Amino acid sequence: xxxxxxxxxxxxxxxxxxxxxxxKLCLEYxxxxxxxxxxxxxxxxxTIIIFLSSFGAHNxxxxxxxxxVIPVPIVLYWMYIFPGGNQIRQVLILIAILVWSIRLTVxxxxxxxxxTHEDWRYRKLAEDSGPLYWLVSFLxxxxxxxxxxxxxxxxxxxASQMTDPIGFFDVAGILICIGAAVIEYVADExxxxxxxxxxxxxxxxxxxxxxxxRHPNYLGEILFWxxxxxxxxxNHFLENAWTAIGFILMVLLFRFISVPMMExxxxxxxxxxxxxQDRVAAIFPLKF
Numbered sequence: 001x002x003x004x005x006x007x008x009x010x011x012x013x014x015x016x017x018x019x020x021x022x023x024k025l026c027l028e029y030x031x032x033x034x035x036x037x038x039x040x041x042x043x044x045x046x047t048i049i050i051f052l053s054s055f056g057a058h059n060x061x062x063x064x065x066x067x068x069v070i071p072v073p074i075v076l077y078w079m080y081i082f083p084g085g086n087q088i089r090q091v092l093i094l095i096a097i098l099v100w101s102i103r104l105t106v107x108x109x110x111x112x113x114x115x116t117h118e119d120w121r122y123r124k125l126a127e128d129s130g131p132l133y134w135l136v137s138f139l140x141x142x143x144x145x146x147x148x149x150x151x152x153x154x155x156x157x158x159a160s161q162m163t164d165p166i167g168f169f170d171v172a173g174i175l176i177c178i179g180a181a182v183i184e185y186v187a188d189e190x191x192x193x194x195x196x197x198x199x200x201x202x203x204x205x206x207x208x209x210x211x212x213x214r215h216p217n218y219l220g221e222i223l224f225w226x227x228x229x230x231x232x233x234x235n236h237f238l239e240n241a242w243t244a245i246g247f248i249l250m251v252l253l254f255r256f257i258s259v260p261m262m263e264x265x266x267x268x269x270x271x272x273x274x275x276x277q278d279r280v281a282a283i284f285p286l287k288f
Contacts, residue, residue, distance in 0.1 A: 002057070002115035011115065012062060015053035019046040020073055027077065035081060036157055039074060040150060046070065047146040051138050057115050060122040060141045064112070067149055068104035071097055074153060078160040085161045089170055093156055093231055096177035100224050103181050107188055121261060148253055152225045152246035155232035162234055169233040176227030183209065184220035191217075204270040212285045214276065215262070218254045219283050225250045255283060 001007045023042035032038055047066070054062040075097050079090045122141060129136040190208040209216035225247040232240045259282050267273045 005114050008114035011057060015050055015062060016069060019049035022046060022049050039077065043070065043074065043146055043150055047142050051142045054137065054142070055134060059115055059118045060137045061112065061118045063142050064119065065105055065108050067145060068101045071149060071153055072101050075156055078157055082160045084163065086163055086166065088166050089162060089231065090160055092170060092174045093159060096174050096227065099178055100181045103185055148249050151249050152228065154246050155229045155243040158240050158243055159231040164234045167234060169230045173227045173230030176230060177224050180220045180223035180227055183223065184217050187216035187220060202269065202271040204273055204276055206276060212280065214280050214282050215259060218258065222247065222250050222254060222283065259283065
């Protein structure tokens with residue numbers, strides 16, 4: 001059954017519907033008086049549902065679309081409970097997140113065939129952690145990214161309540177977010193076209209955006225979260241500067257966890273990758 005595509009996607013969709021509905025129930029019945037804390041609790045509970053679904057399918061890749069799917073209901077809920085916020089700003093934020101979410105989720109759908117496919121990094125963790133794998137999976141593959149994304153959405157929580165007129169930073173925010181999604185799309189399409197061209201084994205992609213950044217898709221992802229931060233600036237930079245923790249954590253995650261893990265494998269499988277590392281920056285074109 002796990003090889004059946006219809007069954008696989010039905011399983012995933014059902015898991016996410018249950019997770020979102022369970023999170024909604026939490027928001028209705030667990031009210032601390034602090035909307036941010038309420039959402040964090042609901043987010044963690046929804047993550048636990050997806051983790052149980054991953055465990056049931058013996059496949060941690062079930063969590064992968066959580067990164068791009070869950071921000072949408074979170075933002076919609078914040079728009080609902082903050083009707084006094086500037087509605088144009090709220091709509092701009094929603095548009096930015098929908099464009100990013102749809103692109104990233106569609107890309108996941110295009111690359112995930114069925115429940116037999118699991119990210120190679122998760123399988124490596126399974127080999128390294130042995131009997132402790134599912135604990136590692138819950139903490140590292142499920143809960144940790146949930147907390148990182150939640151931190152990335154902190155500017156949205158603040159911006160959704162702001163009544164200030166639309167200004168420069170809002171325009172900059174939507175442009176950066178849309179531009180980031182375009183960078184991710186172009187990078188993914190260039191890589192997909194390269195792979196479909198049946199390159200010789202071990203040949204590395206070094207054209208297009210990949211000639212300026214070894215991981216332009218990560219560059220786009222980081223810029224998206226930077227764009228969300230811009231929405232919270234307005235005339236309150238010092239007051240809302242704390243929400244920058246979201247994109248700062250994103251930079252640290254990709255630069256010091258995702259990139260090293262990915263490149264440890266690439267340097268073993270791609271010819272001349274060490275020379276490519278010397279020529280091209282890891283994420284930002286300025287050799288960072």
